[in-house]
Amino acid sequence: MPTSSKTLRRMIKILLAVVLGVVLFLGADRPAYAELPYTTYSSDTNDVWIRTPNAFVPKAVWGGLNHPEDLFMTSKDELYVADAGNNRIVQLDLEGRIVRTIPESTDQDPKAKLRKPEGVFVTEEGVIYVADTGSRRVAVFDREGKFAKELLAPSSELLPKTFVYAPLKVVVDQRGYIYLVTKGGYQGLLQLAPDGTFAGFYGANKVPTSWLDSLKRKFFTEEQLKEELSRLPGAVTNVTLDAKKFMFTVNKDLKSGQLKRLNFGGVDLLMNHNFAPWVKPLERFSFQDVHVDSHGVMSVVETAEGKIYQYDKYGQLLFLFGATSVGSEQRLGMFKRMTSIVADSNGTLYIADGELNRIQVMKRTHFGELVHQASYLDNQGKYEEARGLWEEIHRLNGMYDRAYLGIAKAMFKAGENEQAMAYFEQAKDKEGYSESYWQVRMNFLLQYFGTAMTVLTIVLIGFILGQKIIRSRKKPGLTDDQSEASAVNLPQRNSRLAFWARMLAEPWKQMLAMLRHPMNGMYDITASTQVRWRFALFFVVLGFVVIIAGKALVSMLFAAQRFETLNLTTEAMKYFLPWISWIVANYLTGSVMRGEGSFGKVFVVNSYALAPYILFILPIQWLSNALTLQEGIFYTAAHYLIIIWVFILIFVGTQNVHNYNLKEAIGMMSVSVVTFLCLWVFGFILIGLVYQATDFVTGFGQEVWLRVR
Template sequence: MRSKKLHKPFLLALATFVLLLALAPAGAWAFVPYDTNYKDNYGRLVWTQSAYNPVDVLGREIYIPDPKDPSKQVFSPLVQPKDLFINDKDEIFIADTGNNRIVQLDPAGNLIRIMDVKESPLKKPEGLFIDGKGDIYVADTGNKRVVRLDKNGKLIKEFKRPDSKFLPESFKYDPIKLVVDKRGFLYIATLGGYQGLLQLDPEGNFQSFFGANKTDFSVMDAIKRVLYTREMYLREISKLPGSVASVTIDKNGLIYTVTKDIPKGQIKKLNMAGKDLLAAKDEYTDKVETKNYGEIRFPPKDKNAKPQLNDLTVDGDGNITAVDATLKYVNQYDASGNLLFYWGGDVAASTSKLGVVKTPSAIAANSKNELFILDEENNAVQMFRLSEFGAMVHKANQLTQEGKYEESEKPWEEVLRLNSFYTPAVLGLAKAAYKKGDYERAEKLFLEAGFAQGYSDAYWQIRLRWFQQHFGTLMNIVLIGGIGLYLLNRLTKKTEWRRRWRERERSKIPMVVQLKHAFYILKHPIDGFTAIRYEGKGSLWSSLIMLVLAIASFAVMRAGTSFTFNPSVVLDLNLFTVIVQFLVVWVGWVISNYLISTIYRGEGRFRDVVYGSTYALFPFVIVGLPLTLISNVMTLSEQSIYNFLSTGLMVWVAALIFWKVQAMQNYSVGESAMNIFLSLLTMTMLGVLIFITFGLSNELKDFFYSIYQEVTIR
């Protein structure tokens, strides 16, 4: 009897599972051997549903007639394939580099033909492109040429190294990838070609270099240029921009390049003038920035390993997908270069899995926006199809890119229902709300998405609406208040209570006098700091109160400044860390400044340095809180005002520190500047020394612990 009761819940659960499995959409229960992620504006990792599902492996079943017996077929697999192209008919072309041939497959992956150009054999071809007429261009790397074949695979023309006086003699012509525009102009990526793409006209004449990367010039390089002699500088290893690794072109004729060995701007979207459209002005701000591409989920085991994007493709919606040859991630961005997804799985397994690409050498997209990734190690092409979630994101994002914000609202709501942490959906809904005039909701959503400019624009509209509604009332209050103050002043100017107020006795309590001395320092800094040194205008308790007030004001500024000017307030701000950092810097300054002053003919005592360094922080107390409050009613339109006030605050504190050193140590202006410079240098050295000491202490502790374990075991 008991056995039957136990079986009933189990049978009910099993029946429910079978029913759900039967009703689930196709592919909903498919296993995906990789994780898909997104990173929000704060760099936080977000886990999402799979954007693409692996569906097939192509190119493994290639059979050709046996040269000895044409009536038989022999297996002829791909060998180190380097490039992939899909034409308008969704036919797949593969640069089979190891076999010196081009392999053509139909959309289902069945072999159509093999092209080896018998009249002029290929040698290690690494790139190919098919134009609108069906002509096939091959980067025949081993032969140092580009060949043009007709749609039947017959040789039409070859493009060897162009003969031009504008082409440097040191330039090595080793074509690896190429595209051809509608005019027939060739854009060729060459091995190590740091000058950019080689642009040739249809006849093979050199036109120019196109889309070169900029040289990375660091602060250290600038210092070397100033300090080194010409001979010393020339002996340095020349800094060259990164060479283009691959190139593609979209239906609008825009050319996309990808570069491996540069820290920013790895992907470029170039118009005919060579301008990078991905580095253009932000849609809300006028600031031009070069973006960083190539995502990682967690820091790799090899700390020196960095993303190395080696190929990219652009689908029909303008989305850019790039593959990472080093970390094996697939990165997808929209037409503006904003991240949509990135995914990757464990490639360390000894066995191959559907969906895990061990060595991605090329990527392409067909007319259905399906992705095909060429796996050089497995000698095959893996096919990926958009999932329901990925298709919904593409649809919504496409509408947003086209400016159809209101139409994108429902798709974005569906995306957000599927994944409430997916930031692009929140941002899309924020733009839709802003377009509809629902600025309160837009402000909230922009804040959630971490988009400061959109938040500022929405708040500007809210503030404008409030002023329009209350302008009359505000003007009446200002007018009545002004007239009232004027009349009060005139009518009470000669009254007894006003006279008594002017002649009131000032407080003589030492603590009050010492605290009020901070205001005197603001007006007469040198005399004020001198009075602390010689007239006892400062004390331990007054300095301690001043320090506490300064720390509190600084903490309020860090935590209370508007999101518009301090986006980090959205994150969990640890005020304890802020306070400790402030104290560490202040204590380091006091110790360093006192040590340098004792060596550098200073006259101030240690307590003078302490008292003066606390009173110099007084601007934080009187400016910090008002500036924090003002920031919450300002927008980015007033950013110059906010920056002026915040920068002015720091300059004011720095000036007071300078005058403190000059007055208390009895220095000249030059000696004060040298004292501060040496104090800052000492602070840096102390910081490095403490860091090394703690590091060695941990090592020493581990060493003694290992000895202890060794002794106790034996």
């Protein structure tokens, strides 16, 4: 018995060891990322955040630096660091080991000494350009690290008197022209010829103007205009070159064009793209640095929130990750003051932190690599090759919209148009959906057009013949006396039903009569005593129901937003508040201008004026499903026609209800519009005052409560 017990215990231990070994083996290549201090996100086509698997995870941290302000990665994966606090440029290998320092500690040339360098650039030939900020110059070293020359402040009459030559960042194009980011940077990049002479400014931003600025130019005094003209454009704060030698600039405090890809003429090839559409109008948002890899992927750092953004070559967000370090908290993946970012040929990121005095290395995960490869193939037009990658990405994260889009493009190219439509709809890509639908519709017409026309012709001929047969066999109807006698003999119950049927049908008859003859129809509605409030109110509510139903029926190509995201309360306020405001404004204006219409009549005629919208908007929304984006002009034109029709009926109704002539009606409508706007302005002011009063009372109450407690 003891022997068997020992054997059993030994077998259990062996089994546990085997299970533990299997678990450790299977999990060996799956590092736990749950402890990371950040979450990775992307965004869909509506700029809604989507959580994704981690695209980058921390790999290493390199210290031994003092305020690293700039990084540069050569095509040979040689990393250069502008170590400003130590007054040197450091070359590192990809393990963080120092290869050399520039200048060497043994270099006795006084011109080789650097003072707080904040920028570094290395040419293909190995020549090193340093933005020696503290010395206000550009220092040039040869490939051996020996001082070659310096570029001091250029002299030119074209330079503004207030210009300060303090280079912060430097790049050199293939012609040998030098481009400098200087302090301020409002004039753009300072461009120097290879010999250091002034060649102009490049890539400057413009001061945004609006219609309000145009009015100010007309009515402001010279002193006021000088104050307005003192506004400065967004400054260029950083610059880099991509593999194709296109220049990318980082621009401060712009609502769009935060990154620009400039050609030789200084034109932004990214078309002033907004890289941060989620930023609210009054918020400030600026990037710090950008790196562009050989596939066009832009990696950007934003210091305030400690975030790293990655975009594809067209400016579409791939990933967002990173976190800011608060207080003394220091964890991998957290930053305090990111100053620069570069990537090596394997996609590994190197981020300099000027306050923590270190470089963090972040390696790309399997998911991040899949997205990068698929995006690159997509941008090259190799949709079929990218399809397998997108399907794997979709398997890993079903909410990643770009996967739907990539699969849809591959299906469309393969001729799978109906399936492509479904995926384009999931990706919310209207252009792709429209092109796929056009192909589906064309194939359907080519296949069934002949049959459909034959059936239609037969039906039309049958209808005409049927009408002739019915007319030939039609019996004479009853005389008027017989009809009246029949009506008298109807049971009492049928008479009541007929009465209610006439009551319910009468408003609709008046509405149809108004559409056929607006002037006469509106006059009859105004003069009629049978038109009641409940019918008018019913039409107003029906108008709202039609709006909501139309949003459900309309094609995704013309939908302003997805139906499932609608907020009924918001939609009701957007519909009923302007409507009630207009009724009040119209009635008040009519009362002041001696109009004869009562509030009830004003309400009724404006309610009946909604008839075109109530009757025709749903068919138009439904028929939009048969149109492509290129045919959207018909949908838009139909909408505008209905709106114009409604406004005409409102005008005619106002003229009739207040008994105005044409001139008086035009004046009254103009004043009503002004009254309507005044009501809304007053409403906004009142809401603001109530909010401030509530906030004050709440804050005061909380303060009193804290003191009493």
